[in-house]
Amino acid sequence: MSENIQKKIEDLREELHQHNYNYYTLDEPTISDFEFDLKLKELQELEKNHPEFYDSNSPTLRVGGEITKNFPTVQHQFRMYSLDNSYDFNDLEDWEKRVQKALNKPVEFVAELKYDGASISILYENGKLKEAVTRGDGFQGDEITPNVKTVSEIPMQLHGDFPDRFFIRGEIYLTRKNFDKINKRREEEGLDPFMNPRNTASGSLKIQDSAEVRKRGLSAVLYQYISSEFPAKTHWELLQKAKSWGFHISEQAKLCKTLDEVKAFITHWDTARHQLGFDIDGIVIKVNDLSQQRSLGYTAKSPRWAMAYKFKAEKVETELEKVTYQVGRTGAITPVANLKPVLLAGTVVKRASLHNEDIIKKLGLHEHDFVFVEKGGEIIPKIVGVNLDKRNPENPEIQYIKTCPECGTELVKIEDQAIHFCPNELHCPPQVVGRMIHYVSRKALNIENLGQETIEQLYREKLVENPADFYALKKEQLLPLERMAEKSAQNIISGIEKSKEIPFEKVLYGIGIKHVGETVAKKLAKNFESIDE
Incomplete structure (x- = not known):
């Protein structure tokens, strides 16, 4: 009987590995997502009831759930070098x-x-994913295997004539679509948005709960086979072999016979990159012949057989229409440049970050200046200069506001800090609402169905003015609100009731005491049992 169960489990694993290969590598799925999920659930149930047949590379482990308190440091068997950069065709020549x-x-x-x-190095032994390590300093990195296993485009079981043991290197990244999804969730939870996909991908790999990593929707591309022996004579052949084994290889990679072909490739993608669903910051050019790579060798920092061509940040000129000011949950005031809409890096830009008064002074901004806008690694582009030739001398210099744009309170500026604050934390609407949004967020009390719009609506109707007011709400008070169905009202009340069982550390974090983040809240909760203490 147990042999039949074991065979069924192994057959299901093999079938699901094949479906993953068809979907992520070949882009030719043979079953629907619904059918795949049914088979995955069947396997999960079998593995749960028969733990004796555990396999660290089972497709069920993609969903995550493993907690890693500390990521061990691992020495790279083969050093991970950085690439020399070039910024124009003269450098390439x-x-x-x-x-x-x-x-x-x-x-x-x-x-x-x-x-x-984020760069990654993955060890495969006998066709199974054995270990995944971050780049680190090139000599050693952090072992983050459970988190990497949640990335669907990284196979846990290979196909075909793969070598017994080798490393493959690649990049873990976030598509713009998934990055936007993450930030939308964060904004609904009252959290600050992440600044760019690159840093978010890198930070995601260090989350301690692999189930949370899975939710981020990371992607991967593999681009370099590493071993002391090679099953091919060229890098191009290795890429094709890697694809046949199950690795997701860049579809855009091209074999170029001459440097002129490389230049044409660069010129094309310098513009076409904006049509991609992910960010690239340049082109990597490698000598194709592996024996030539070995002859060329390495400098102290970089391979002599490879070069990175870095794209220049795009810059456009447009008119500054006005400067507005936003008030955050902590009372921090952020100036924002409102621009005449202009196309930049494939998207229409209407706003640019100004950060603080010092930036405005440094730029010397005047009303209706014509400004140069650049889109670097941030969500909101930034102003990098002013076209003084187009300035109207009658336009006055922009003066930073003295009072809060929301409540009229005189602003304060703490010495040695660049940011102005509104001190009216108890009655300034964005601060009051922002603290309540923070209180119900996932990392705090995690009250479901109480999003930003609902809280703003409750505040406008004078039903809540601080987090404590949530606990006095009645379903009868919610039902008259616009677009509030009975089921939604009941879900909100149920979520609030459920939050009463949340651990004390979450409450401490949620009430938004200055300088009390998640880590400090945990330490306080260990030493004190109540707010009074």
Whole structure:
């Protein structure tokens, strides 16, 4: 009987690995998502009832759930070098001359997109994912295997004629679509949005709960086979083999016979990158022949057989229409430049970050200036300069506001800090509402169905003015509100009741005491049992 169960489990695992390969590598799914989920649930149930057949590479482990308190440091068997950068075609031509002089032979290249994410090195043994390690300092990195296993595009079981043991390197990244989803959730929970997909992807890999990593929707591309022995003579052949084994390889990579073909590839993607669903910050060019790579070797920091071409940040000119000011949950005032809409890096830009008064003074902004806007690694583009030739001398210099734009209270500026604050924390609407949004957020009390819009509505109707007011709400008070169905009202009341059982550390974090983040809240909760204490 147990042999039949074991065979059923192994057959299901093999089938699901194949479906993952079809979906993520070949882009040719053969069953629906619904059918896949049914098979996955069946396997989960079988594994739950028969733990004796545990496999660390089972497809069920993609969902995460493993908690890692500390990520152990692991030495890289093969050092992870950084790449030399070039910023124009002259740099590339000089590099090609050095390569040809060293080899005295014809050279062909592979050109690949330079994904903007977090580098990773993954060890495979006997076709199974054994260990995944971050780049770190190139000599050693953090072992984050459980988190990497949640990335669907990284296979846990290989197919075909793969070698017994090798490393493969690649990039973990976030698509713009998934990055926007994460930030939308954060804003609904009253949290600050993340600044860019690259840092968010890197930070996600260090989350202690792999189930939370899974929710981020990370993607991966693999681009470099590493071993002491190679099952091919060129890098291009290795890429094709890696794809046949189950790895997600960049579809845009191109074999180039000459540097002119490389230049054409760069020119194309310098513009076409805006149509991609993910960020790239350049092109990587590698010598294709592996024996030539070995001959060229390495400098102290970089391989001589590879070069990164970095795209310049795009910059456009547009008119500054006005400067407005936003008030955050903590009372911090953030100035924002409202611009005449202009196309930048594939999107229409209407606003740019000004951060604080010092930035405005440094730029010397006047009303209706024509400004240069650049989109770097931030969500909101930034102003990097002013076109003084177009300035109307009659337009006055922009003066930073003295009073809060929401409640009229005189602003304060703490010495040695760049930001102005509104001190009216008890009655300034954005601060009051912001604290309540923070209180119900997932990391705090996690009160479901109480989003930003609902809280703003409750505040406008004078039903709540602080988190304590949530606990006095009655369903009868909610029902008359616009777009409030009976089921929604009941769910809100149920969520509030449920929050009474939340651990004390979450309450401490949720009430928004200055300088009390998650870590401090945990320490306080360990030493004190109540707010009074």
